Amino acid sequence: MLDLREAATRLAREESGHVLALLAHRFGDLDLADECVQDALVAAAAWTTVPANPAGWLYTVAYNRAIDRLRRAAAERRRLQAASYLLALPTEEEPDMVVEHSDVGDEHLRLVLLCCHPALDRDAQVALTLRLVGGLTTAEIAAAYLVPEPTLAQRIVRAKRKIRDAGIPLSIPASLDERVDTVLAVLYLIYNEGYLSRSSQGARVDLVDEAIRLTSAVASLVPGNAEALGLLALELYGRARTSSRFAGGELVLLEHQDRTMWDAAGIEQANRALSAALALEVPGAFQLQAWIASHHANARTAAETDWSAIASAYGQLLALTPSPVVALNRAVAVAMADGAPAGLALLDGITGLDEYHLYWAARGELLARSGDPDAAAPAFRRARALATNPAEQRHLDRRIAAVSP
Amino acid sequence: MEYMLFLGEANPREPIAPTDPAFGAYMADWQAYNQKLIDGGHWIGGAQLQPIATATTIKRVAGEDTIVDGPFAETKEQLGGYYLIEAKDLDEALELAAAMPFTDAVIEVRPIQYRPQP
Numbered sequence: 001m002l003d004l005r006e007a008a009t010r011l012a013r014e015e016s017g018h019v020l021a022l023l024a025h026r027f028g029d030l031d032l033a034d035e036c037v038q039d040a041l042v043a044a045a046a047w048t049t050v051p052a053n054p055a056g057w058l059y060t061v062a063y064n065r066a067i068d069r070l071r072r073a074a075a076e077r078r079r080l081q082a083a084s085y086l087l088a089l090p091t092e093e094e095p096d097m098v099v100e101h102s103d104v105g106d107e108h109l110r111l112v113l114l115c116c117h118p119a120l121d122r123d124a125q126v127a128l129t130l131r132l133v134g135g136l137t138t139a140e141i142a143a144a145y146l147v148p149e150p151t152l153a154q155r156i157v158r159a160k161r162k163i164r165d166a167g168i169p170l171s172i173p174a175s176l177d178e179r180v181d182t183v184l185a186v187l188y189l190i191y192n193e194g195y196l197s198r199s200s201q202g203a204r205v206d207l208v209d210e211a212i213r214l215t216s217a218v219a220s221l222v223p224g225n226a227e228a229l230g231l232l233a234l235e236l237y238g239r240a241r242t243s244s245r246f247a248g249g250e251l252v253l254l255e256h257q258d259r260t261m262w263d264a265a266g267i268e269q270a271n272r273a274l275s276a277a278l279a280l281e282v283p284g285a286f287q288l289q290a291w292i293a294s295h296h297a298n299a300r301t302a303a304e305t306d307w308s309a310i311a312s313a314y315g316q317l318l319a320l321t322p323s324p325v326v327a328l329n330r331a332v333a334v335a336m337a338d339g340a341p342a343g344l345a346l347l348d349g350i351t352g353l354d355e356y357h358l359y360w361a362a363r364g365e366l367l368a369r370s371g372d373p374d375a376a377a378p379a380f381r382r383a384r385a386l387a388t389n390p391a392e393q394r395h396l397d398r399r400i401a402a403v404s405p
Numbered sequence: 406m407e408y409m410l411f412l413g414e415a416n417p418r419e420p421i422a423p424t425d426p427a428f429g430a431y432m433a434d435w436q437a438y439n440q441k442l443i444d445g446g447h448w449i450g451g452a453q454l455q456p457i458a459t460a461t462t463i464k465r466v467a468g469e470d471t472i473v474d475g476p477f478a479e480t481k482e483q484l485g486g487y488y489l490i491e492a493k494d495l496d497e498a499l500e501l502a503a504a505m506p507f508t509d510a511v512i513e514v515r516p517i518q519y520r521p522q523p
């Protein structure tokens with residue numbers, strides 16, 4: 001019984017995006033395709049045996065359902081046409097039922113690009129991608145983002161309405177790289193949401209796993225795109241270290257994490273993705289972040305970490321995407337490589353992070369390490385006042401206690 | 406599909422005098438753009454509006470009209486003109502909108518819901 005349900009869930013997650021993409025292209029109607037795939041998935045939930053080819057089964061059931069609906073709509077139109085002298089409705093052509101064989105990968109990419117179209121707002125892009133490409137139910141997405149289900153359902157309905165009414169196409173644009181960048185930004189957002197909330201796991205869908213699955217799919221749809229592989233590597237490094245990030249509800253800093261808990265196979269997988277990305281020789285921000293993560297993940301002990309390499313990678317990242325948060329990370333890396341005073345000097349040059357708790361936490365940490373606990377305490381207190389995550393708050397409480405006389 | 410392109414100008418435009426040497430180039434750019442719309446079968450209509458200082462607004466509340474000086478919304482961008490175009494989908498409409506020879510502008514792209522045909 002459980003196996004059947006698992007098989008139906010796997011079908012939704014792994015195949016429904018492909019099937020939806022194919023049907024949306026065939027019928028030129030995203031809504032119709034989505035409704036029919038949903039109907040078929042409901043039917044799959046009542047399986048008594050798993051079909052030999054679940055994906056083929058899903059396609060056939062959803063396809064037949066779409067034909068049914070179109071026939072019914074056509075009959076309805078004929079009835080209206082019969083009365084059209086009364087209604088003065090324009091006559092419409094029958095939908096073209098000719099089906100041409102096309103490449104599934106292509107259709108899948110069109111669907112991903114549609115869900116992440118820049119004409120949709122970020123929340124809608126995230127919801128549509130998880131729902132239509134990822135095959136998650138509205139309820140699952142709502143639970144993952146801790147928003148009420150009707151809110152999320154409404155968001156999806158509104159986005160689908162805009163796609164239909166504004167004429168957002170299922171096409172592969174000339175400026176593909178730019179559009180893939182938007183897709184990657186959406187996937188990174190999904191990953192981050194999962195990464196940050198991973199401490200409080202319950203029955204929630206794991207957004208980290210979903211993001212990795214989707215990024216991996218996108219990376220294979222655009223094989224020459226180094227940033228897609230870079231993002232995949234970055235996500236894989238993060239997941240491989242995830243089990244050591246919290247202990248008893250408290251955040252464990254990287255240098256204190258138990259590295260034997262890291263997933264060696266996961267790190268290996270991330271290393272492979274990163275090598276493949278770097279081999280393409282098209283540098284990018286995700287690759288740099290993955291490169292930084294690789295230095296941490298591949299160091300057997302915290303002391304073995306190559307901080308000079310990390311500091312230099314942050315320097316490159318800062319040149320590529322100037323931001324005070326990247327500058328902060330670089331300052332910390334420089335402090336690790338060249339000593340706390342060098343890091344503090346860089347911190348002094350950063351503006352715009354007065355309300356960012358990690359800036360004050362880093363400042364406190366570097367002051368404490370340069371033997372100035374009196375200056376460190378107020379920085380930690382400021383960080384504590386700004387922090388919202390309970391695990392981080394507890395960690396800062398301990399730091400305040402440690403530097404206070 | 407049909408789309409309306411609303412052209413918002415961030416700064417009130419300084420009219421270029423026809424005697425200004427830049428005038429010829431300015432006009433040539435827009436004429437080339439208009440020709441591109443016509444040649445591609447996208448042109449339905451379009452116009453440049455007089456500056457916003459010429460706008461007059463009628464406000465009707467419960468059937469009662471008040472006539473006031475100025476546009477209906479005070480925004481940072483001012484409606485300076487419009488195009489009505491035919492495009493196969495939003496991507497084509499956005500591409501055509503982006504091809505306008507502006508240096509600074511805000512262009513709102515909205516699909517037409519209904520347009521009576523003559």
